[in-house]
Amino acid sequence: MLTKLTGGRIYDPAHQIDGKIMDIYIRDGRIVERPRADEAIDTEYDIRGKVVMAGAIDMHTHIGGGKVNIARTMLPEDHRGDPVAHNEVCRSGCGHAVPSTLTTGYRYAEMGYTAGFEPALLPVNARQSHLEMADTPIIDKGGYAMIGSDDYFLRMLAAKKDQNAINDYVAWILQASQCIGLKVVNPGGISAFKFNQRWLDVDEQHVHYQITPREILKTLSRAVYELGIAKPLHVHGNNLGVPGNVGTTLKTMDTVEGYPLHLTHIQFHSYGAEGDRKFSSGAAAIAEALNKNKNISADVGQILFGQTVTASGDNMRQFANAGLGSPRKSVIMDIECDAGCGIVPFKYKDENFVNALQWAIGLEIFLLSEDPWRIFLTTDHPNGAPFTTYPHLIRLLMDKNFRNEAFASLNLDAQAMSTLTSIDREYSLYEIAIMTRAGAAKLVGLHDRGHLGIGGAADITVYTDDPDREKMFTTPDYVFKDGELVVRNGKVVKVTWGATHVTRPEFDRSIEKDLKQYFDKYHTMNMENFKVNENEIADGGRGKIIVQEAKGRREKTV
Amino acid sequence: MSALTFTLKSPAQQRIDLSPLTPDKLAGKSIADIGAILLQSGKTKLRTDEVFAISGDDSNGIVFDNANHKLDYIGSGMKSGKITINGGAGSYLGFQMKKGEIILNGDADAFAASGMADGFIHIKGNVGDFLGAAYFGERKGMKGGTVLVTGNAGERAGDQMRRGLILIEGNVGAYCASRMLAGTIGILGNTGEYLGYGMRRGTLLVTKTPDLHATIQDCGTHTLPFLNLMFKSFAALPSKFSKINQNRVQRYAGDLANDGKGEILVLQ
Numbered sequence: 107m108l109t110k111l112t113g114g115r116i117y118d119p120a121h122q123i124d125g126k127i128m129d130i131y132i133r134d135g136r137i138v139e140r141p142r143a144d145e146a147i148d149t150e151y152d153i154r155g156k157v158v159m160a161g162a163i164d165m166h167t168h169i170g171g172g173k174v175n176i177a178r179t180m181l182p183e184d185h186r187g188d189p190v191a192h193n194e195v196c197r198s199g200c201g202h203a204v205p206s207t208l209t210t211g212y213r214y215a216e217m218g219y220t221a222g223f224e225p226a227l228l229p230v231n232a233r234q235s236h237l238e239m240a241d242t243p244i245i246d247k248g249g250y251a252m253i254g255s256d257d258y259f260l261r262m263l264a265a266k267k268d269q270n271a272i273n274d275y276v277a278w279i280l281q282a283s284q285c286i287g288l289k290v291v292n293p294g295g296i297s298a299f300k301f302n303q304r305w306l307d308v309d310e311q312h313v314h315y316q317i318t319p320r321e322i323l324k325t326l327s328r329a330v331y332e333l334g335i336a337k338p339l340h341v342h343g344n345n346l347g348v349p350g351n352v353g354t355t356l357k358t359m360d361t362v363e364g365y366p367l368h369l370t371h372i373q374f375h376s377y378g379a380e381g382d383r384k385f386s387s388g389a390a391a392i393a394e395a396l397n398k399n400k401n402i403s404a405d406v407g408q409i410l411f412g413q414t415v416t417a418s419g420d421n422m423r424q425f426a427n428a429g430l431g432s433p434r435k436s437v438i439m440d441i442e443c444d445a446g447c448g449i450v451p452f453k454y455k456d457e458n459f460v461n462a463l464q465w466a467i468g469l470e471i472f473l474l475s476e477d478p479w480r481i482f483l484t485t486d487h488p489n490g491a492p493f494t495t496y497p498h499l500i501r502l503l504m505d506k507n508f509r510n511e512a513f514a515s516l517n518l519d520a521q522a523m524s525t526l527t528s529i530d531r532e533y534s535l536y537e538i539a540i541m542t543r544a545g546a547a548k549l550v551g552l553h554d555r556g557h558l559g560i561g562g563a564a565d566i567t568v569y570t571d572d573p574d575r576e577k578m579f580t581t582p583d584y585v586f587k588d589g590e591l592v593v594r595n596g597k598v599v600k601v602t603w604g605a606t607h608v609t610r611p612e613f614d615r616s617i618e619k620d621l622k623q624y625f626d627k628y629h630t631m632n633m634e635n636f637k638v639n640e641n642e643i644a645d646g647g648r649g650k651i652i653v654q655e656a657k658g659r660r661e662k663t664v
Numbered sequence: 665m666s667a668l669t670f671t672l673k674s675p676a677q678q679r680i681d682l683s684p685l686t687p688d689k690l691a692g693k694s695i696a697d698i699g700a701i702l703l704q705s706g707k708t709k710l711r712t713d714e715v716f717a718i719s720g721d722d723s724n725g726i727v728f729d730n731a732n733h734k735l736d737y738i739g740s741g742m743k744s745g746k747i748t749i750n751g752g753a754g755s756y757l758g759f760q761m762k763k764g765e766i767i768l769n770g771d772a773d774a775f776a777a778s779g780m781a782d783g784f785i786h787i788k789g790n791v792g793d794f795l796g797a798a799y800f801g802e803r804k805g806m807k808g809g810t811v812l813v814t815g816n817a818g819e820r821a822g823d824q825m826r827r828g829l830i831l832i833e834g835n836v837g838a839y840c841a842s843r844m845l846a847g848t849i850g851i852l853g854n855t856g857e858y859l860g861y862g863m864r865r866g867t868l869l870v871t872k873t874p875d876l877h878a879t880i881q882d883c884g885t886h887t888l889p890f891l892n893l894m895f896k897s898f899a900a901l902p903s904k905f906s907k908i909n910q911n912r913v914q915r916y917a918g919d920l921a922n923d924g925k926g927e928i929l930v931l932q
Binding site for chain 1: 802
């Protein structure tokens with residue numbers, strides 16, 4: 107089966123191809139070289155004049171796991187308000203801010219996305235997360251295992267265990283939870299919350315374990331690097347959403363002492379405390395630090411106006427925000443003493459000073475960050491806005507007039523506090539392709555995705571070039587997933603099931619002896635049950651695991 | 665101009681969602697346009713003119729003739745005008761109604777006036793469970809307006825009710841005014857078990873001494889002048905409630921297990 111895409115304009119930043127007219131050949135789900143002249147082409151798509159990119163990759167989206175399900179349960183109105191009927195190929199579903207799993211997969215594919223990564227997968231809850239992701243069709247997925255507030259790790263840190271032992275534990279966690287990266291949420295803070303601390307800054311001590319977030323970040327970023335994991339430590343910093351937290355964020359960048367670090371939804375961590383209302387933009391300082399420190403990458407977590415729900419592992423901050431919820435309800439809970447969970451529904455309003463400024467801060471960070479390989483397009487779905495708003499966000503980045511018109515309708519006090527209109531930058535298609543494809547694949551460590559080179563997976567999106575970028579990115583002409591046509595004119599035509607990406611650095615198996623004792627003494631489940639088996643994800647052939655390379659142990663050489 | 669009349673052609677096999685047929689949504693539409701409106705019925709969609717014979721032209725006063733209990737969501741979200749129903753109505757009569765008037769000459773099913781914000785509903789027959797209650801997953805029931813029931817009401821009438829007035833001339837089932845947040849419910853007939861269970865605030869007016877559970881407490885006999893004002897406001901209603909004129913009541917407070925600011929007033 108040989109497929110040819112004829113005459114498209116290719117944007118493939120991984121190979122420095124910026125709008126070159128080229129043909130693409132697909133065989134058995136892979137992009138292949140031009141075949142011999144005598145080989146018959148089975149299917150040909152004439153895409154002359156159209157824009158071709160690799161399938162987009164969302165490197166931070168909450169699509170599976172306990173908190174998403176709690177959010178679904180908590181928001182019946184979200185589901186009632188957005189029903190989706192079944193058709194010949196798709197099953198029915200519902201939900202605007204937290205869509206059902208099936209609808210999530212369809213909607214991602216319909217926007218040209220072919221992969222999404224769940225950034226807060228609790229190892230103790232890994233099975234549930236993988237089951238939900240297994241029910242998310244078409245797209246590939248993967249998870250970042252969330253540790254850093256779990257008792258076992260904090261005990262190790264408090265006991266000043268050797269870095270090697272911690273590296274082994276991290277590798278074991280990745281294996282047990284079938285994840286591709288490692289995440290820390292409010293380092294130490296989730297645990298500190300349970301010891302009645304309501305605030306924890308980078309250098310403040312956890313009252314029980316006597317350790318600081320700085321130590322956690324340094325140890326874990328080093329572990330990730332030394333294990334040879336491609337994905338840098340994924341960090342949701344301390345003091346999310348607190349006016350003046352820009353200082354905390356800059357300090358967080360310093361904690362890793364040169365090791366790679368990814369700061370997620372950095373918009374929520376870029377607030378100053380100036381002005382009459384003691385709330386201002388810290389975007390300039392953050393962007394400057396990002397431009398300077400090449401070991402740091404970030405995704406924005408842009409907010410867009412409308413109803414959504416915030417779902418986070420950060421119970422400390424969510425507890426503080428619970429009163430701001432709209433509609434006014436919330437869930438703040440502990441999860442098996444290993445992590446926390448906080449769900450607060452939120453309605454961002456453009457007439458609200460704080461929300462309007464948050465919107466502007468996110469865009470300022472996008473536009474002031476110079477290197478698109480280190481800044482990523484996210485709304486922290488569903489926390490800033492549902493992922494279905496991405497085309498709108500892309501238009502805001504690519505169209506200065508559109509952006510300034512939107513800015514002019516904001517709260518006037520917020521307008522006075524922002525320098526957004528003085529920024530002339532407009533993202534190019536090439537830069538968008540970096541942010542949403544090549545850069546994301548490189549960051550997560552997907553060697554065969556996010557590019558259109560020979561041997562790459564045939565995850566391809568074809569758009570009609572339209573000056574209205576929102577329209578262009580909402581309805582791609584064709585989306586191919588592993589070589590199969592899954593979307594035509596923005597509608598799913600075939601439902602396939604994507605793979606789960608994991609990474610498996612080596613570790614010393616003898617650590618299970620100590621872990622087993624710990625599980626037997628303290629845990630709610632047996633250690634063997636804690637581990638998610640590969641066969642569970644394979645699910646009789648519907649799912650599959652793709653192991654992405656870990657570079658192997660290395661010494662500290664930064 | 666004559667009232668826009670929908671006559672049910674044959675008894676429906678499946679429940680039919682009539683929420684598109686309200687005066688505000690039909691204003692300015694021709695009969696042909698109205699006939700083409702699709703109504704959800706189970707998993708299929710039916711054209712309105714398949715289900716009803718349509719006549720008349722005044723969409724401000726809609727009449728459903730020959731109606732029965734399979735017709736759900738009549739007057740759902742309506743913002744103006746009047747709907748008269750001859751026969752019966754299904755569930756969700758006047759669901760989240762904003763304004764206007766619904767007269768039902770017959771019985772209604774469950775969740776009548778659920779989430780209603782304003783307006784007037786007169787049910788001349790009996791009504792099912794969850795009258796004026798909160799919809800599934802919602803935390804507030806009826807938020808305003810007046811509901812008058814000539815017959816009996818089922819269980820959980822006024823569950824999580826937030827504001828407004830429900831007047832029931834007949835009997836009510838168990839758990840009337842359960843988890844009530846505020847508002848007023850009047851009952852002339854008998855009340856079921858657990859009246860005011862988990863009631864937070866609000867007023868219940870009854871004529872017969874009810875069986876009360878342990879966390880509702882007797883506060884003695886009072887003469888409450890505000891009742892005169894309240895009964896005066898009932899004077900124009902086509903109901904036995906317009907005839908009440910006394911302000912001496914036995915007052916019970918509760919539910920003490922949930923704040924205890926609600927009251928049950930028993931007319932002496």
